[in-house]
Amino acid sequence: MMSPSVARRTIATPVLLGLLLIAFALVAVAVGSKPFNQTVIDIFLKVIFVVGLWVFVGNSGVISFGHIAFACLGGYVAAWTTIKPMMKGMSMPGLPDWLMQTEIPYWGSAMVAAGWAALWALIFGSVLMRLSGIAASIATFAMLAMVNSIYSNWESVTAATSSVVGIPIVRSIWPYLVAALISVFAAWAYGISRHGLALRAARDEPTAAAASGIDIPRARLIAFVISGAIMGMGGALYSHSIGIVTPDTFYLGLTFITLSMLVVGGMGSLSGAVLGVLILSTLIQTLRRLEAGVQVGEITLALPGGVQEIALGAVMILILMFRPAGIMGNKDLSLPQRAALETRGPTGPRT
Amino acid sequence: MGSLLQVLFDALSLGSLYALGALGIALIFGVMRLVNFAHGDVIAACVFALLWPSVDAVAIIFAGNLPWYLLVPFVLAIGAALSVACEALVFRRFRRANPATMMIASFALGFVIRYFLLMLFSSRPKSISLLPALSQPVEILGARIPLLQLITIAVTMAVLFGLTAFLRRTRFGLEMRAAAENFTMARMLGVRANRVIMGAFALSGALAAAIALILGSQTGTANIMMGASVMLMAFIATVIGGMGSLAGAVLAGFLLGAVATVMQVILPPDARAFRDAFVYGAVILVLIFRPQGLLSARGTRERV
Amino acid sequence: MSLLALSNVSVRYGRLVAVRGITFSLGEGEILFITGPNGAGKSSLLRAIAGVTPPSGGRIDFADHDITGRAPEDIARFGLAMVPEGRDVFGGLTVEENLMVGTGMHSATRGWKARAATELEAVYATFPVLKDRRHAQAGLLSGGQQQMLVIGRALMTNPRLVAIDEPSLGLAPNITDQVYERLIALLAMRKLTLLIVEQSSTRAMMVGGRMMLMRGGEILLDGDARALGQSEAMQAAYFGYGEP
Numbered sequence: 001m002m003s004p005s006v007a008r009r010t011i012a013t014p015v016l017l018g019l020l021l022i023a024f025a026l027v028a029v030a031v032g033s034k035p036f037n038q039t040v041i042d043i044f045l046k047v048i049f050v051v052g053l054w055v056f057v058g059n060s061g062v063i064s065f066g067h068i069a070f071a072c073l074g075g076y077v078a079a080w081t082t083i084k085p086m087m088k089g090m091s092m093p094g095l096p097d098w099l100m101q102t103e104i105p106y107w108g109s110a111m112v113a114a115g116w117a118a119l120w121a122l123i124f125g126s127v128l129m130r131l132s133g134i135a136a137s138i139a140t141f142a143m144l145a146m147v148n149s150i151y152s153n154w155e156s157v158t159a160a161t162s163s164v165v166g167i168p169i170v171r172s173i174w175p176y177l178v179a180a181l182i183s184v185f186a187a188w189a190y191g192i193s194r195h196g197l198a199l200r201a202a203r204d205e206p207t208a209a210a211a212s213g214i215d216i217p218r219a220r221l222i223a224f225v226i227s228g229a230i231m232g233m234g235g236a237l238y239s240h241s242i243g244i245v246t247p248d249t250f251y252l253g254l255t256f257i258t259l260s261m262l263v264v265g266g267m268g269s270l271s272g273a274v275l276g277v278l279i280l281s282t283l284i285q286t287l288r289r290l291e292a293g294v295q296v297g298e299i300t301l302a303l304p305g306g307v308q309e310i311a312l313g314a315v316m317i318l319i320l321m322f323r324p325a326g327i328m329g330n331k332d333l334s335l336p337q338r339a340a341l342e343t344r345g346p347t348g349p350r351t
Numbered sequence: 352m353g354s355l356l357q358v359l360f361d362a363l364s365l366g367s368l369y370a371l372g373a374l375g376i377a378l379i380f381g382v383m384r385l386v387n388f389a390h391g392d393v394i395a396a397c398v399f400a401l402l403w404p405s406v407d408a409v410a411i412i413f414a415g416n417l418p419w420y421l422l423v424p425f426v427l428a429i430g431a432a433l434s435v436a437c438e439a440l441v442f443r444r445f446r447r448a449n450p451a452t453m454m455i456a457s458f459a460l461g462f463v464i465r466y467f468l469l470m471l472f473s474s475r476p477k478s479i480s481l482l483p484a485l486s487q488p489v490e491i492l493g494a495r496i497p498l499l500q501l502i503t504i505a506v507t508m509a510v511l512f513g514l515t516a517f518l519r520r521t522r523f524g525l526e527m528r529a530a531a532e533n534f535t536m537a538r539m540l541g542v543r544a545n546r547v548i549m550g551a552f553a554l555s556g557a558l559a560a561a562i563a564l565i566l567g568s569q570t571g572t573a574n575i576m577m578g579a580s581v582m583l584m585a586f587i588a589t590v591i592g593g594m595g596s597l598a599g600a601v602l603a604g605f606l607l608g609a610v611a612t613v614m615q616v617i618l619p620p621d622a623r624a625f626r627d628a629f630v631y632g633a634v635i636l637v638l639i640f641r642p643q644g645l646l647s648a649r650g651t652r653e654r655v
Numbered sequence: 656m657s658l659l660a661l662s663n664v665s666v667r668y669g670r671l672v673a674v675r676g677i678t679f680s681l682g683e684g685e686i687l688f689i690t691g692p693n694g695a696g697k698s699s700l701l702r703a704i705a706g707v708t709p710p711s712g713g714r715i716d717f718a719d720h721d722i723t724g725r726a727p728e729d730i731a732r733f734g735l736a737m738v739p740e741g742r743d744v745f746g747g748l749t750v751e752e753n754l755m756v757g758t759g760m761h762s763a764t765r766g767w768k769a770r771a772a773t774e775l776e777a778v779y780a781t782f783p784v785l786k787d788r789r790h791a792q793a794g795l796l797s798g799g800q801q802q803m804l805v806i807g808r809a810l811m812t813n814p815r816l817v818a819i820d821e822p823s824l825g826l827a828p829n830i831t832d833q834v835y836e837r838l839i840a841l842l843a844m845r846k847l848t849l850l851i852v853e854q855s856s857t858r859a860m861m862v863g864g865r866m867m868l869m870r871g872g873e874i875l876l877d878g879d880a881r882a883l884g885q886s887e888a889m890q891a892a893y894f895g896y897g898e899p
Binding site: 522525526528529532533535536537538539540541542543544 | 707737748757762808812
Binding site: 143310 | 386441448450455456458465470587594625628634635638
C-alpha cells in the first residue's frame with residue numbers, strides 16, 4: 001500500500017500535528033475551566049471535520065459543499081444508538097424495534113456512525129464522482145440539501161426539525177483528542193498511500209494522470225468514502241459533545257465554517273487543514289468573547305451578533321485574494337532538517 | 352380541468368422563480384466563469400431593503416409603503432447596486448483566479464451579506480405585507496388562481512422577452528454575448544471588460560430583486576434565509592441547462608418547477624414532505640447522464 | 656516614424672520564458688512575417704503586443720502610445736486588430752453580429768454607425784461568401800469561411816495594424832491561397848500594416864515583404880523575405896543546426 005521510506009520521510013507531519021493537539025488538551029486540563037474545556041472539545045471536533053474534508057477536497061481538488069451531510073448522518077446515528085430506549089420511543093417512534101432497543105456506548109456509536117456515513121458516501125460517491133469541476137461541486141451541494149431535507153421531514157425517525165435530546169454527553173476531552181488524532185493519522189496514511197498519491201497526481205495533471213492509467217473516478221471515490229467515514233465519526237461525537245441534535249446543526253453554517261478553515265489554512269496540505277482550524281477557532285473565540293461583552297470600567301462594550309461570521313467571511317475572502325493557497329501554501333509541517341514533503345504541486349484546487 | 356389548470360399555473364409560477372434565479376446566475380457565469388453563491392443573499396437583502404433596520408420582532412416598514420410604481424424601481428435599483436458593489440469590492444480582484452477559488456469567495460461573501468442582515472434585522476422572520484392586493488384569487492375556467500401567480504408568470508415572461516430583446520438588439524447586448532463566448536477575443540475587439548461585467552452584475556442583481564419582490568409578496572415575510580432555497584434550485588437549473596447557456600438556464604428552471612409541482616401532486620401524501628429531496632435526487636441523476644447539462648453552451652466546457 | 660516598436664520585450668509564464676528580450680520596429684505600410692518552428696514564442700509575442708499576456712519586461716509602443724501593460728481593449732482602440740490563432744469566431748453569434756462586435760469601440764465618435772455600415776459593405780465586397788451567409792451562426796461556417804470572417808471582423812475595427820496568427824493553420828492549401836489573395840488585395844486598397852505569424856517561410860517568400868525568424872524566444876534573422884528564404888542561414892537557423 002505505502003512504501004516505508006515515504007512513510008518515514010513524512011511521519012513528522014502527523015506527529016507534529018498530533019503533538020500540537022495534545023498540547024491543546026494539556027492546556028485545557030491545566031486551565032481546568034469548564035467553558036475552556038468545551039472550547040477545546042469544539043476545536044478537536046472541527047479538526048476531525050476539516051481533516052475529513054481535506055481527505056477529499058485536498059487530494060482531489062474538487063470543492064465539496066456536501067461533506068457536512070455525512071456529519072449529519074453520523075450525528076443521528078448517535079441519537080439512534082445511544083439514547084435510552086424509553087426516550088427514543090417518545091421522540092422517534094418510527095425506529096425499527098431492534099434499533100429502538102439498542103443502547104451502546106459513545107465510542108461504539110462513533111464507530112457505527114463512521115461505517116454508516118462511509119456506506120452512504122459510497123452510494124452517493126459512486127454517482128457523484130463521475131462528475132468533475134463545478135458540476136461536481138454543485139451536485140455535492142444538492143446532496144447536502146437532499147440529506148437536510150430528508151432529515152428535516154422524516155418525523156418518525158428524526159423528529160423532523162425539533163431537537164432530539166437525551167444523547168449521553170461526554171465531557172471529557174480525551175475521547176475527542178483520540179478521535180482527532182485518529183483522523184490526522186488516517187488522513188496522513190491515506191495521503192501517502194498509492195491511492196492518495198495517484199489522486200493528487202490526477203489533481204495536478206489530470207490529462208497525464210488519465211493517460212497513465214489512473215482511474216480518476218475510482219480514486220476520487222476512495223477518498224470520498226474515507227472522508228465520509230471521518231465526517232460520520234465527527235458527527236456522532238459532535239452529538240455527544242452537546243447532547244442534542246437537529247438537522248440544521250449540520251447544514252450551511254457548519255459547512256461554511258469548515259470550508260473557511262480549510263481555505264484559510266490551505267487545502268493543499270494536511271497541516272493547512274489542522275492549522276486552519278486552530279487559527280480560525282482562536283479568532284472565533286475572541287470574537288465570541290467580544291460579542292458577549294467586555295467590561296471596561298462601568299460600561300460593557302459588546303459587538304453585535306453576526307460580527308463573528310462577517311469577520312470569518314472577510315478573513316476568508318482576504319486569504320483567497322492575497323494567498324489563495326492558504327496560510328500553509330501547500331506545504332506541510334516537517335522537521336527543519338528534512339526536505340519539505342509530498343504535495344508540492346501548483347497552487348490551489350482545480351476544477 | 353380546473354385542477355389541471357391549477358397544477359399548470361403552480362408549475363409555471365414556481366418555474367418562473369427558478370428561471371429568474373438561474374438567469375441571474377448564468378449571466379454572471381457567462382462573462383466571468385463565476386458561480387455566484389452570494390446571489391441568494393442578494394435576494395434576501397432586497398427584501399430587507401423594504402424595512403428599516405431594527406432587531407425588534409415587528410417590522411418597521413420603510414420603502415415598503417411606497418406606491419408600487421416607485422417601489423418596484425427602488426427594489427430593482429437596490430438589487431443592481433448591491434450586485435455591482437459585490438463585483439467592484441470583491442469579485443474584481445478574482446478575475447484571474449480559477450473558478451473554484453471564485454466560487455468559495457462568493458460563498459464567503461454570501462455569508463457576509465447574510466450575517467450583515469442578521470446584525471441589522473435579527474434572524475427572526477418578520478411579517479410584511481407587500482402589495483397585499485395581489486393575493487386575491489381570480490377565477491379562470493373553474494380554477495381559482497391567485498392573482499399573484501398570474502402576475503409572477505406575466506412578469507417573468509416580460510423579463511425574458513425584454514432580456515432577449517436587450518441581448519439581441521442592443522450594442523451592449525451584443526458585446527455581452529460576445530464576451531460570454533470568448534472574453535479575451537471580445538476585449539481584443541475593443542469590448543470593455545469592466546463595463547460588460549458590471550452590466551452583467553447589474554442585470555443579475557435586478558433579477559434578484561424581481562425574485563425578492565415576488566417572494567416577499569408571496570410569503571408575506573422577510574427572512575434572512577429566504578433566498579437560499581430558490582438559489583439552490585437556480586444553481587441546479589444553471590448546471591442542468593449547461594453552464595453559461597441563458598436559454599438553457601431558463602428552460603431548466605421551468606423544468607424544475609414543473610417536476611417539483613408534479614411531484615407534489617403525484618407523490619403519496621406521506622412522501623410529499625420529501626419533494627425537494629426527490630428533485631435533488633433527480634437532478635443528480637440527470638447530471639450523471641448529461642454532465643454538460645441538457646443544453647450545453649458551446650465553448651464553456653470544462654476540462655477534466 | 657515607426658508604427659510599432661518593441662524594445663527588449665520579454666514574456667514569461669511562471670518560470671517558463673517564452674520571449675527573451677526582443678527588439679524591433681515596424682513602419683507604417685510594411686508587411687512583416689514572423690516565422691519559426693513550434694514553440695519559438697511567436698504567438699506569445701503577439702499576445703504580448705495585443706495586451707493579452709502583459710510582457711514581463713521591456714516596452715512596447717504603438718501608434719505613439721506606450722502600450723506596455725495596457726488592457727487589450729485600450730490597445731484595440733489605438734488601432735491594433737488581432738486575429739488570433741484558431742479562428743476564434745463567436746460561434747453562437749451570426750456572421751454579421753461577429754463583424755459588428757468590434758465597431759462599438761468607435762461609438763463615442765460621430766457618425767460611427769454610418770461608417771460601420773460602409774465598412775460592412777466593404778468587407779462583404781471583399782468576402783462575398785460572408786454576405787451570403789450573413790445570418791448564419793458563425794460556428795456553422797467552414798474553416799476557410801471562419802478565417803475570412805475573423806479577418807473581416809478585424810478590418811471592421813478600422814485598424815492601422817492587423818496582426819494575424821497562423822492564417823493557414825488547418826486550412827486546405829487552395830483555401831489558404833484564397834485567404835492570402837484577399838489579404839494582398841486589401842493591402843493595395845487601404846493603408847494597412849500587416850504582421851503575420853506563420854510556421855513556414857514559404858508564404859512569406861511568395862508574398863514578399865520583410866521576414867523575421869524566431870527560435871527559442873529570440874529573433875535570429877531579420878531581412879527581406881525572398882532573400883532570406885533562399886539563404887542557407889535561414890535553413891540552419893530554422894532547424895537549429897550550426898548553433899554555437
